[in-house]
Amino acid sequence: MDPIIACRTVTAAHVRWNIRDVGEGEPVLVLLHGGGIDSGQISYGTVLPRLARTHRVVVPDLPGFGDTPGDHRVSTVDAYVTSVISLISELGLNSVCLGGLSLGGGIALGIALHKPAWLRKLVLVAPYGLTDRIPYRRLTSFLVRHPQFSIRLGNWSVSRPRRAQWSLRGLLANKAALTPDLVSLVVAEAKRPEAGRAWQAIQRSEVTAQGLKTCYRNHLSAIEIPTLILVGAQDHLVSPEDCRQASQLMPHASLQIFERCSHWVPRDQPDLFVTAVEAFLDAD
Numbered sequence: 001m002d003p004i005i006a007c008r009t010v011t012a013a014h015v016r017w018n019i020r021d022v023g024e025g026e027p028v029l030v031l032l033h034g035g036g037i038d039s040g041q042i043s044y045g046t047v048l049p050r051l052a053r054t055h056r057v058v059v060p061d062l063p064g065f066g067d068t069p070g071d072h073r074v075s076t077v078d079a080y081v082t083s084v085i086s087l088i089s090e091l092g093l094n095s096v097c098l099g100g101l102s103l104g105g106g107i108a109l110g111i112a113l114h115k116p117a118w119l120r121k122l123v124l125v126a127p128y129g130l131t132d133r134i135p136y137r138r139l140t141s142f143l144v145r146h147p148q149f150s151i152r153l154g155n156w157s158v159s160r161p162r163r164a165q166w167s168l169r170g171l172l173a174n175k176a177a178l179t180p181d182l183v184s185l186v187v188a189e190a191k192r193p194e195a196g197r198a199w200q201a202i203q204r205s206e207v208t209a210q211g212l213k214t215c216y217r218n219h220l221s222a223i224e225i226p227t228l229i230l231v232g233a234q235d236h237l238v239s240p241e242d243c244r245q246a247s248q249l250m251p252h253a254s255l256q257i258f259e260r261c262s263h264w265v266p267r268d269q270p271d272l273f274v275t276a277v278e279a280f281l282d283a284d
Helices: 040-044 077-090 103-114 137-145 147-157 161-171 180-190 197-206 217-222 240-249 270-282
Strands: 007-012 015-022 028-032 056-060 096-101 119-125 227-232 253-258
Touching (some): 007 077, 015 077, 028 040, 028 103, 040 056, 137 197, 161 180
Antiparallel strands (some): 015 056
16 A cells, blocks of 8 residues: 555644654654645655655644644744644654754754754754745745735646646756656645645744744754754755754754755655665664
């Protein structure tokens, strides 16, 4: 049986979470997806079967993404941190390896600062929260000031296969990664009635006149959990240099920069991603 279809619903802190819970090995690896039009299967669908051969992998859809309904109480990065902590507690996962991509990486960093004793290892993939600089500042600020237009534009840009192909090129450097399966998953996610609303709420909270609200840079030295940071050399959203500086600030962090790779590392370079994550998790 394809392990990707092993899904179930868990209720935690009033949110009915949809999670993919696959594999039977140890340790437990919890993977958090990114923002925008995303879900657990969109970000990690190509790597889940391989990771599940040797690890138990728990991949939730964050509130407002995929098949997890939105919740107005969960609309800031801090609220997502609290909500994921509640989910991990509800699942009884007291010692986990936690990974996150982009927004999910920022949430993982927040959890590492709040619940370090819960975590054995940390995998940060082009993580949010390393800087207060706003990428594409003028465009981002305009879209935040016009939320309905932003939602309609974002959903329209991936609502048809050809549009989705064009839009996804900015997140992928490897042309072979832009598969029909990925395009169809993104198009289906964009057609959900609430698609884009959770992401827009997060942006309204995060984008301020002073810069991005959530920046953990001054707290990274307190994270003593063994950490692997992965980033693409062609990432235009999360700077490889910011990731390099973060790896130097964290006492037990290592950094891998993948060539011919942009922001969406698990999709862009799935083989390199799986190899790096498995080696890190298996190391003493």
